[in-house]
Amino acid sequence: GAVVSQHPSRVICKSGTSVKIECRSLDFQATTMFWYRQFPKQSLMLMATSNEGSKATYEQGVEKDKFLINHASLTLSTLTVTSAHPEDSSFYICSAPRGTRGEAFFGQGTRLTVV
Amino acid sequence: AQKVTQAQTEISVVEKEDVTLDCVYETRDTTYYLFWYKQPPSGELVFLIRRNSFDEQNEISGRYSWNFQKSTSSFNFTITASQVVDSAVYFCALSEARAGNQFYFGTGTSLTVIP
Numbered sequence: 678g679a680v681v682s683q684h685p686s687r688v689i690c691k692s693g694t695s696v697k698i699e700c701r702s703l704d705f706q707a708t709t710m711f712w713y714r715q716f717p718k719q720s721l722m723l724m725a726t727s728n729e730g731s732k733a734t735y736e737q738g739v740e741k742d743k744f745l746i747n748h749a750s751l752t753l754s755t756l757t758v759t760s761a762h763p764e765d766s767s768f769y770i771c772s773a774p775r776g777t778r779g780e781a782f783f784g785q786g787t788r789l790t791v792v
Numbered sequence: 793a794q795k796v797t798q799a800q801t802e803i804s805v806v807e808k809e810d811v812t813l814d815c816v817y818e819t820r821d822t823t824y825y826l827f828w829y830k831q832p833p834s835g836e837l838v839f840l841i842r843r844n845s846f847d848e849q850n851e852i853s854g855r856y857s858w859n860f861q862k863s864t865s866s867f868n869f870t871i872t873a874s875q876v877v878d879s880a881v882y883f884c885a886l887s888e889a890r891a892g893n894q895f896y897f898g899t900g901t902s903l904t905v906i907p
Binding site for chain 1: 887892
């Protein structure tokens with residue numbers, strides 16, 4: 678079964694509204710989680726690193742005020758897309774590393790459509 | 793610079809043919825991990841294999857096999873006797889120990905198996 682659960686799997690929202698995506702590690706603690714974005718027919722690109730108990734680290738070109746990340750506990754990270762616009766429509770996926778041997782688990786992904 | 797290069801953007805093969813997906817990576821770390829993922833149209837990433845930098849043994853799993861060569865920084869993936877269900881986008885990825893299990897994905901290879 679899935680060890681990282683991401684919710685919702687699909688969301689359609691109106692332009693200007695905010696959308697929250699949850700990423701939860703089910704049977705292990707994750708002090709760090711990663712958020713990736715994938716535009717159609719493109720690769721997955723790291724958006725930000727979520728750190729439990731501290732601020733997230735954003736990649737260059739990613740607006741931190743638009744993509745709010747909260748890592749409130751050792752098993753939950755949330756990504757909120759604020760004031761969403763059609764260009765934010767994309768596939769968002771989180772991952773949580775486990776251990777020190779390169780093991781990481783991905784959520785199921787969230788397909789966001791902003792209309 | 794691109795850390796993971798998948799030169800083949802799209803490949804089409806006829807069912808039962810063998811197909812090799814190429815992956816070349818770049819890293820200065822001595823400890824790193826290489827992965828292959830399958831992404832069907834649903835978007836979810838399906839884990840196929842993880843290899844660490846100290847293990848160059850080739851691996852075979854059913855119709856899948858992987859050839860890891862540090863000398864050429866390559867980690868190629870071969871599907872033998874391809875089937876229609878193999879049609880998907882395949883991603884090669886690199887994780888560096890010093891980067892905390894952040895993944896660097898290649899651009900993906902879209903494989904179409906024609907019946």
